[in-house]
Amino acid sequence: MLHKSLELFKQVTVNIDLGGICNQYASVGFYEGIVELCLATAAEQDNQNLAVHLTHTGEDAGEQLLVARRHCYTCITNTLNNLLAMSQGASGIHNNTGVKVSSAAEAEKQLTTMLDFCYRSNDEVFHVFLYEWLIGNGLVNRLLAIKSSYLEPYLRRAAKQPDNLQILDIMWKYYEKEKNYSAAARILAKLADRDRDTDNFTLWDRIDYISRAILCAKACSTSLNNEVTAPKATRKTAKLQDKPGNYKHREMHFPHKHTSMDVTPRGVTPLKKT
Incomplete structure (x- = not known):
């Protein structure tokens, strides 16, 4: 029934209450439906997919297309925001997306499930939006776990910006x-x-x-x-x-190596393996 309703809504995306429908889907844990419907609605806003070019070049011309698509994506991140807050055990959350969970562990599980649906998307503009959300929320480990051809180009473009x-x-x-x-x-x-x-x-x-x-x-x-x-x-x-005054006896640990380094005023000297 849920999948049938999704297919019907996807046929009339310009005439639906996207936020209201997503809240209903969230209330029954239909996160796949939230992602698919939002992405379909975003694509309808830009049926020539011009926003991809704008994302690559940073041009201002046609910025309204990006704004329209991002507006659709926020219905996804609104749900992600609530799931993330609940997974971290936050109290007094203003849940306006219909999400229903009984514990932080359940919220974590549902967050992972919804993110997995997001990662499967072939909408590059959405991937950029999602990467920004992950970075903004300190979820770098989740970002680095993504297997996507969009991730490296995004990082390379972002690295060219000031304050990078x-x-x-x-x-x-x-x-x-x-x-x-x-x-x-x-x-x-x-x-x-x-x-x-x-x-x-x-x-x-x-x-x-x-x-x-x-x-x-x-x-x-x-x-x-x-x-x-x-x-x-x-x-x-x-x-x-x-x-x-710049010297201080300090032990440092580095990844992928089972050795410690003892930093002294005369340089870096390897200690015995631990």
């Missing part, structure tokens, strides 16, 4: 996960090379990025190792280490 440090931090993790260690190392070196006075960036942050860059460089079979181990960032770190 958050995206760059996601990108190196993405490339490391995809075993593209040379790309990950280059981004890590770039992150390490930025000014220390910005964004509460500390000496230890710089050392962490450089160390990760070296590990990634060693993991690939190119000459990148030499490129990464002698960047401007390394020289800055050495200069900072020569200043009194």
Whole structure:
């Protein structure tokens, strides 16, 4: 019955109360229907799919198409917002989407189910909208778990924008996960090379990025190792280490390696394996 109603609504998307229908679907846990109906309605708003070009180029011309499509997508993220808040055990949630769950665990399960329906979409504009929602809500691990041809192009475009440090931090993790260690190392070196006075960036942050860059460089079979181990960032770190008061005995742990690194004023010395 629910799937039949969905097919009927998809035939008359211009004349429906999208928000009201989505709330009814949410009340019975028909998340597949919410996603499909919203995407069908968005596509009807832009039947020539011009918004994809606008997404790639950032042009202002035709921006109303993006606005119209995003308006449809918000019915999806409204439901996701409620499920996310409930999965985190938030109390006093203003649930205006009809979502009904009995526990945080159930909300988490339903959130995962709905996101899985979202990931299956071939609507690139929606994928961009969804990635922004995931990043905005701190769900980077979920973002990196997505298997989609749209993700890397999105990250590359976003990295060209001002204030892109958050995206760059996601990108190196993405490339490391995809075993593209040379790309990950280059981004890590770039992150390490930025000014220390910005964004509460500390000496230890710089050392962490450089160390990760070296590990990634060693993991690939190119000459990148030499490129990464002698960047401007390394020289800055050495200069900072020569200043009194910059030293503090500290143990650092790095991913994918079962060793600790003991950072001393004279450099980085590997300790015994643990």
